[in-house]
Amino acid sequence: GSDNRSLGELFLYFSDEMSDITWIQAFRMLLQMFRTILNNNTELSDDKIDELVDTFMNTLPALLKAQLQAA
Structure with missing residues (x-):
């Protein structure tokens, strides 16, 4: 009865959590690729790249x- 539910x-809670983590990791990888x-x-300095990423995040x-x- 209630045990299975x-x-x-x-299970749904953990699979939702895992899919969020996977999505966040994928987003971070894309952001790192963009920085690279x-x-x-480009001739942009690291500081300028940080500024662009911060602007994007905002x-x-x-x-x-x-x-x-x-995360």
Whole structure:
């Protein structure tokens, strides 16, 4: 009865958590690739690249930004 439902809810909770972590890791990898491309293909300084990334991060929706910063 209720045991199966509880296990199912627990499974869904953990699979949701895992998919969030995977998504966040993927986002961070893309951001790192973007930094590397800027670094290798432009004359921008590291400080300028940091500034661009910060500007990009500040345009993200608040909920998304909070998840990325918490990870």
